[in-house]
Amino acid sequence: VMQFFHGLHTFLTILSQKAVDIAGARLEAVESRIKRIVPIAEQWIEDGKKERAVIQQFVTR
Structure with a gap:
């Protein structure tokens, strides 16, 4: 994901x-890639929040 955004x-x-x-x-190709990467980026963000x-649970014990 980060590599895509750098590019x-x-x-x-x-x-x-x-x-x-x-x-x-x-x-148009860039637009198509952006549309495909958005759900992947959203999932990446959610996974990061869970991590x-x-x-945080381990640190605050």
Whole structure:
């Protein structure tokens, strides 16, 4: 997930600097990937919250 967001950041930086022309198909591919990664990122966040709660239980004993 983090690797995807790092790549997205790089892509958006290049896009914002207008360093290269980006084809419409490329933008559509990025949009498609973003739509696929959102549920994965949400699950990753929930898993992290659960891990944090378990760790907190052990720490506060």
